[in-house]
Amino acid sequence: MNHHRKQIRAALFGATGYSGFELMQLIDKHPGIEITHATSRQAAGLTLNEVYPTLSRRRLCAPDAVPLDQIELAFLCLPHGGGPGCSMEEAARLRAAGVAVVDLSGDYRLRDLGEYLRWYGSEHRYPELAAAAVYGLSEWRREAVAEAKMVANPGCYPTCTALSLWPLCGENLLRSAPLVINAMSGVSGAGRSAKVANLFAEVNESAKAYNPGQKHRHLPEIRQTLHAMAGGSLPGEVVFTPHLIPVNRGILTTTYAGLKQGVTLQQCRTLYREWYADAAFVHVLDEGEQVCLRHAVGTNQVVISLHQADEHGVMVCAAMDNLIKGAAGQALQNANLMFGFEETEGLL
Numbered sequence: 001m002n003h004h005r006k007q008i009r010a011a012l013f014g015a016t017g018y019s020g021f022e023l024m025q026l027i028d029k030h031p032g033i034e035i036t037h038a039t040s041r042q043a044a045g046l047t048l049n050e051v052y053p054t055l056s057r058r059r060l061c062a063p064d065a066v067p068l069d070q071i072e073l074a075f076l077c078l079p080h081g082g083g084p085g086c087s088m089e090e091a092a093r094l095r096a097a098g099v100a101v102v103d104l105s106g107d108y109r110l111r112d113l114g115e116y117l118r119w120y121g122s123e124h125r126y127p128e129l130a131a132a133a134v135y136g137l138s139e140w141r142r143e144a145v146a147e148a149k150m151v152a153n154p155g156c157y158p159t160c161t162a163l164s165l166w167p168l169c170g171e172n173l174l175r176s177a178p179l180v181i182n183a184m185s186g187v188s189g190a191g192r193s194a195k196v197a198n199l200f201a202e203v204n205e206s207a208k209a210y211n212p213g214q215k216h217r218h219l220p221e222i223r224q225t226l227h228a229m230a231g232g233s234l235p236g237e238v239v240f241t242p243h244l245i246p247v248n249r250g251i252l253t254t255t256y257a258g259l260k261q262g263v264t265l266q267q268c269r270t271l272y273r274e275w276y277a278d279a280a281f282v283h284v285l286d287e288g289e290q291v292c293l294r295h296a297v298g299t300n301q302v303v304i305s306l307h308q309a310d311e312h313g314v315m316v317c318a319a320m321d322n323l324i325k326g327a328a329g330q331a332l333q334n335a336n337l338m339f340g341f342e343e344t345e346g347l348l
């Protein structure tokens with residue numbers, strides 16, 4: 001169905017969080033989607049600009065006050081899990097009412113619900129909806145997203161990692177060696193709720209690996225996507241270590257990728273350019289250029305630079321804004337695809 005240029009009425013659940021705020025700002029400038037309801041449990045009754053002075057005077061409402069028969073689309077900027085107000089339940093309630101959903105949480109991303117239980121710590125209560133959800137890595141699943149009513153927006157690290165490695169996986173150029181992904185993230189990646197570990201005095205002038213030793217929840221998601229991109233099975237293990245760095249926003253990943261015998265850096269760069277020729281939001285830098293956070297922060301771009309690591313492999317560096325391409329921007333990109341708008345509408 002093509003709703004091109006029709007005004008889509010949408011609700012934003014979790015409008016007072018970091019990704020909700022970002023999405024609110026983006027959609028305010030989108031010509032085709034209107035946020036008719038923005039929710040918060042704690043700030044219901046206040047206006048958005050009482051929480052964020054730069055936003056409009058729209059009044060926030062409680063999640064159960066959204067008239068589901070009056071909206072076509074809902075963005076869930078909510079925590080994962082089956083607790084009250086969390087994404088798993090809200091998505092099911094909205095889908096039962098016929099509302100299309102873009103869920104920014106991790107609840108509907110993993111195909112294997114045994115893995116969901118293991119990494120998210122609770123039983124998935126809606127296996128049918130989880131099976132129907134399309135994994136919304138927009139560039140990778142464009143056609144499927146366009147047909148979807150339930151989109152699981154990818155995690156921030158998985159978005160940056162997967163787009164930075166898709167050509168190598170898709171063309172089967174990786175040799176049998178571990179894919180070693182070191183990633184850094186700004187503090188907004190952890191959301192807006194108060195945690196001692198994320199206080200300014202804890203984070204500033206410092207840096208640390210967190211959830212090291214293959215313990216971050218994004219690992220199974222990264223594995224799932226890279227395996228699928230490689231046609232079912234990657235030749236090597238994925239070793240993923242995230243780091244917290246003292247910036248507000250942005251993700252930088254550096255990945256060591258071992259290549260099959262004879263594959264050169266120049267071939268890889270040419271391949272990346274071909275692969276992403278029609279991708280408005282993936283930018284591959286020239287030889288000699290080195291990506292940094294500033295290239296991507298504030299945009300919906302994943303910016304990639306490729307470097308020779310040793311005679312057997314390359315270093316793929318990628319930068320992205322965790323709140324835009326890693327969350328709100330990609331959610332809007334997916335909504336554009338779902339409702340027949342230009343994929344780039346509101347995002348350039």
Ligand SMILES: NC(=O)c1ccc[n+]([C@@H]2O[C@H](COP(=O)([O-])OP(=O)(O)OC[C@H]3O[C@@H](n4cnc5c(N)ncnc54)[C@H](OP(=O)(O)O)[C@@H]3O)[C@@H](O)[C@H]2O)c1
Pocket residue numbers: 013014015016017018019020039040041042043076077078079080083084085086104105106154155156188189190191192193322323326327
């Ligand atoms: N931050 C990122 O970089 C990023 C990137 C990709 C994906 N995500 C995912 O996007 C979702 C939102 O992330 P965020 O960083 O925007 O979160 P956040 O800043 O902590 O905001 C959470 C929002 O959800 C609402 N909420 C509703 N039920 C809640 C509950 N039971 N517990 C806590 N909050 C509840 C909060 O408002 P009330 O408490 O007033 O209802 C608030 O508006 C998460 O699932 C996160 O994993 C985040």
